[in-house]
Amino acid sequence: MITTVTLNAAIDKTYYVHSFISGEVHRVARQVAEPGGKGNNVAKVIRLLGGKVTASGFIAGNNGTFIEAGLQARGIDTAFIAANGESRVCLNIMDESSGLSTELLEQGPAVGRSQIAQLKQNLLGLARDSSIVVLSGSLPPGAPAELYAELISIVKTAGARAYLDTSGIAFSAGIEAKPHFVKPNEHELAVWLGKVSLTENESIEAAHKLSDEGISQVCVTLGERGTIAVIDGQGFRVNLPMIQAVNTVGCGDSFVAGMAYSESRGDSPAERLRIATAAAAANAMSERAGHIEDDVFQRFLHQVKVVPL
Known part of the structure; x- marks a missing residue:
């Protein structure tokens, strides 16, 4: 089984408008609402790939009920801890004339010590x-910066492999606990190194640095340019198929899902990267975050190129 932890769950709501102009009134042509938050997106894609998965973390209020019911309807087991207030809404406004996306992300409910203690106890069993x-994802208000590091230690103590996908101070603190897998994008990696941007060679060097520090799988996503990965000391360059993306929200989560699902099956590093990249590309072709169609996934699976460095 694979478990996902979403500390700041959300309803991912997407509005499609003909042309989005700041300060104007818009009529929404159509809308999509999905149970979201990065870990929940991971869970959805793992299930679609055929894996057994349990979604956990924090949910709150009526929005939390919507999130949990939506996951259960997809065949995903749930083991959430209740927080006070309402789980957040993350709004994505898609301008269909330009293809541009504008995101508005709520903070989410605060969590306290007792809820964090419940989460830790719950996670140990899972x-x-x-x-x-x-x-996966951002820390909720009230959570200490080192919370991911503490959760990674619990996961490792229980004998499971910890995947970490976050950013900023949560990423910097989390990697100190040596997770099994990390997936910074090139901007997040640059921030960690205290730089504005990185060349591709600098990204490769940084990935090897993280690997040398004890992180078995390091994947640096480069958007439409693909991925640089270092797995057990071996470097890889992954090249994407040519696509015209419909929606990029959830692509990184789909990549993580593909890596986790493929590793749980015992696949080779190159095969993990191929499945993860095809899942990310398939998500980009869907209007729904954390969703892939099997025929699209299978088509991309044969187009992804994984080249050893």
Whole structure:
């Protein structure tokens, strides 16, 4: 089994408008609402790939009920801790004339010490029954910066492999606990190094640095340019198929899902990267975050190129 942890769950709502202009009134042509938050997106794609997955973390209020019910309807087991208030809404406004996306992300409800203690106890039991635990997304208000590091230690103590996908101070603190997998994008990696941007060679060097520090799988996503990966010391360059993306929200989560699902099956590093990249590309062709169609996924699976460095 794979467990996902979403500390700041959300309803991912997408509005499609003909042309979005700031300060104007717009009529929404159509809308999509999905149970979201990065870990929940990971869970959705793992399930679509055929994996057994349990979604956990924090949810709150009526929005939390919507999130949990939506995941359960997809065949995903849930083990959430209730927080006070309402889980957040993350709004994505898609301008269909330009293809540009504008995102408005709520903060989410605050969590306290007792809820964090409940989460840790819950996670220990889930990790004992899991091969992989995926920790994804931003920290909620009230959570300490080192929370991911503490959760990684719990996962490792239980004998599972910890995947970490976050950014900023949560990423910097989290990697100190040596997770099994990390997936910074090139901007997040640059911030960690205290730089504005990185060349591709600098990204490769940084990925090897993280690998040398004890992180078995480091994947640096480069958007439409593909991925640089270092897995157990071996470098890889992954090239994407040519696509015209419909929606990029959830692509990184789909990549993480593909890596976790493929590793749980015992696939080779190159095969993990191929499945993860095809899942990310398939998500980009869907209007729904954290969603892939099998025929699209299978088509991209044969187009992804993984080249050893």
